[in-house]
Amino acid sequence: MKRACRILLLLLPMLTLSSGWAAEPATTAPAQSVPPVAAAAQIKTIGVIGGISWVSSAEYYRQLNEGIAARLGGLHSAPVLMYSIAFGPFAEQERLALDGDWAPLRATMLDAGRRLKRGGADFIIIASNTMNSTADLITREVDIPVLHIADAVGARVKAAGVRTVALLGTKYTMEADFYRDHLREGFGLNVVVPSAEEQDEINSIIFDELCANRFTDEARKRFVAIIERLVREEGAEGVILGCTEIPLLIGQQDVSVPVFDSMAIHTEAAVEYALGAPDAR
Numbered sequence: 001m002k003r004a005c006r007i008l009l010l011l012l013p014m015l016t017l018s019s020g021w022a023a024e025p026a027t028t029a030p031a032q033s034v035p036p037v038a039a040a041a042q043i044k045t046i047g048v049i050g051g052i053s054w055v056s057s058a059e060y061y062r063q064l065n066e067g068i069a070a071r072l073g074g075l076h077s078a079p080v081l082m083y084s085i086a087f088g089p090f091a092e093q094e095r096l097a098l099d100g101d102w103a104p105l106r107a108t109m110l111d112a113g114r115r116l117k118r119g120g121a122d123f124i125i126i127a128s129n130t131m132n133s134t135a136d137l138i139t140r141e142v143d144i145p146v147l148h149i150a151d152a153v154g155a156r157v158k159a160a161g162v163r164t165v166a167l168l169g170t171k172y173t174m175e176a177d178f179y180r181d182h183l184r185e186g187f188g189l190n191v192v193v194p195s196a197e198e199q200d201e202i203n204s205i206i207f208d209e210l211c212a213n214r215f216t217d218e219a220r221k222r223f224v225a226i227i228e229r230l231v232r233e234e235g236a237e238g239v240i241l242g243c244t245e246i247p248l249l250i251g252q253q254d255v256s257v258p259v260f261d262s263m264a265i266h267t268e269a270a271v272e273y274a275l276g277a278p279d280a281r
Helices: 002-022 037-041 054-072 087-098 103-119 130-142 149-159 171-175 177-187 196-208 217-234 262-274
Strands: 046-050 080-084 123-126 164-168 190-192 238-241 259-261
Touching: 046 054, 046 103, 054 080, 054 262, 080 103, 087 103, 103 123, 103 130, 123 130, 123 262, 130 149, 130 171, 130 177, 149 177, 149 238, 149 259, 149 262, 164 171, 164 177, 164 217, 171 196, 177 190, 196 217, 217 238, 238 262, 259 262
Parallel strands: 046 080, 046 123, 164 190, 164 238, 238 259
Antiparallel strands: none
């Protein structure tokens, strides 16, 4: 009996200490930092129609992820679905479109849009200035928002106070109304383009070199010379690099007027939209 009492006396301080700890209010626990998971959970899934070409599509993917990481920090990255079109057969469809037969190309673009929507994309960007000519078609037929690259670019050019801007891109982008009309009607911009001969030269460099991941000093110098002529003779106050491969060849350091990198502007707009901002329209 005496031994049992001694054991009980030894245990009493421990029981008291344990009981006191259990009764400690939870509010005294140190505060824990909470990562921005709530914000991350609300990010819209970005659908990208890529492959035209894969060179710029890879850069799109990098810039989208860097944009989300810069905004949210830590290990956050962009929720991206990309459908990469096989550019070989597609190039033939582009040739047919230039000859007036748009049906195969439009079918390919609509198929890409539907695949992305079925996969869970909340909106789509087209990683090609030229193929943004099908943006309104995809929006209408697939019933999914498509952020038009010319809307994002036009908003940025206007915000910079530039009124007359040079547009460089594929021959179709420079000739057709779809891009220039967005800039003129949507943002009041005066758009100037290279001569017909210069357009042919630019188009050849884009498809024969840039889309094949070949970037030469000779091509860079030629693009710069064309831009500087448009500045001197056409009054261009800035230049839109309206082909997503061109920013991989030249940049602000190469020319005397503000450069508007359509790919960078487009990915920035997509990041903002994915995080809840309205689009450029």
